[in-house]
Amino acid sequence: MAVTWVRKDLLGLEELSAEEIGLILETADSFKEISQRPIKKVPTLRGKTVVLFFFEPSTRTRTSFELAAKRMSADLVNIQTSASSLTKGETLKDTAKNIEAMKVDIIVMRHSSAGAPHLLAKAVSPSIINAGDDSHEHPTQGLLDLFTIKEHKKKIAGLNVSIIGDIAHSRVARSNIWGLTKLGAKVTICGPATLIPPDIERLGVKVTYDVKEAIEGADVINLLRIQLERQGQNLFPSLREYAIKFGLDSEKMKFAKKDVLIMHPGPINRGVEITPEVADGPYSVILEQVTNGIAVRMAVLYLVSGVRERKH
């Protein structure tokens, strides 16, 4: 593949070309083996400083980035805060400029406001990696989903992928839609009408409210988490009704293809969007996604740090 990585930041999959996505996946493939070794460490990022700047609680993504950085020998700092602590006076930009002044190389950032990483990418020189900006994008999740699909299906183009759940509030849905459609998959989204955002068909996806239709013929089913705090907003009457209508259980699995992959970005709500027997069943690759997350994040850290290197 002739493409080289030239981006300082990774903000989303929207702006990436299919070739750039392919490059990340290939790079991740070469890094995956490191985590299988008894000594899980390479010197690739020795002397680099990575800051994990998280404004929202996160276990999976933060730990995954932390391990990815550590396995490549980067130095790592964790800053965990809430967006509200910044309203006390210091703006997000000022905080980031202080971090920049400490001469760090990469800032991995999660924030509860869409576009916050984009604001910092313009304001400071370290690479910004978006680890989730509200309902906008979560590019490394999208990439690790692509990576996992490709490992099993050997391709992305032509696959039928259904994303079921709260599409409206999901950064995972958006990053998946961008990545999958760029690589040629056919994407169907499904969920309660209140959780399907307007005009989403214009992103090149098919919309259905009928979960059976979304399951039948799907090569991959990606289930999204129903955030419990969405209850009481009149977006759906109850979790019970959601589980009955959209939750993936063994009954609904009867419509699925025999070699379907069941995915979920986690954390899963057992009994809501997925029943235990499906989550733990033979089609589920949910934990493989977690494993692959480290390889994908190693690849991203490596690629953006290479760009900084060349600029110096």
Added chain:
Amino acid sequence: MDILLKDGHIVDPANRLDSTSDILIRDEKIAKVGKNLRVNGAKTVDCKGKYVLPGLIDMHVHFRQPGREDEETLLTGSRAALKGGFTSVLCMANTNPPIDNQGVVEYIYAESKRIGLINLYTVGAVTKNLDGKELTEVGQILAAGARALSDDGKSIMNAELMRRALEYTKMFALPIISHCEDLNLSKDGVINEGFVSTKLGLKGIPRTSEIAMVMRDIELAELTGGRVHIAHVTTREAVELIGQAKGKAINLTCETCPHYFTLTEEAVLGFDTNAKVNPPLRTKEDVEAIKKGLSEGTIDVIATDHAPHSEEEKDVEFDSAAFGMIGLETALSLAFSELVAKGILNWKQLVERMSISPAKILGLDNKGSLGAGSDADVVVFDPKINWVVDVKKLESKSKNTPFIGKRLDGIVTLAIVGGKIKYENGKFH
């Protein structure tokens, strides 16, 4: 000293004039209009190739004084107005403290008189502290000189209260300027609800939030016989509803703003907080409908909704950024390039939307006209000069405009207020 404006293209629809002529200004009034005027000792300004217009009137500005003088003051706002060709403005009430009593109204007029640059008018709030709960002392506020009532920035959600306000103000023959937004529908929204909000993962404000309230206020205007002026119309449906209502015997007028006929929701792509405004930028179809409404006269007024915000309120996360953009210095150039130059409005219609109609709505009897005896508020506009919107050159204390870096056509070269030159070629007097 007398002022003689020579050989300008005069656009004065109030006196059916749209041709080259001279204007003589004496004391505070227009003294004479005609060809080849000669006056000894007059300051003569050559206006050849330029347009001479009645001073523009912006019936929707936020000058932030009292309370946020770091963002705008009556002085800096007045300078921005003059540079944009506005010789009169109407200030909205959401200052701190709000303009919700006689005392604050008097303060605004006293300050403005001290500054002495433009005709600065103010609204008074409809409800105390703009809380939407209790009527202000409307009679006292209007007696102190307020030209309209408005809780702009906040929507009056209580229909019963809006009804009483409209009934009560019938006694005073001044309009209530209504900010139409259903706050339940718009809750937490930051941009128009649609494809762009879907793409960016930002919470949308559905167009229905505006449409439903416009519908309600039309009904209340009909019920009460009161006067409603709908602020900042943005949607195709609202234009249609207003158009239909105007066929009936209802006291109804409305305005739109330059950003609603020049920009769409796509201006927000890239998370540009300078394009975050309430009501939000809508779609291409809406922009077309706004232009049509302006051209057909359904939309009476172009106002700016000049809303200055400091850097710390704008250069932040999109969700946290303040709504609003400044507009005084770019409005006429935008209207000229986007409406007149493209044949959507002729000059006569532009003067109607930006001077005559606001004068009429606010009861400013001697304004909006260049006839002999009218107030000598006059601006001269050179359509041949183009300029680039430059942060460093803006008069407004705040710099929050999405037009930064854009090249615009036409510039105000002279502004006369009450017979005195207050602005000439970049200098204030």
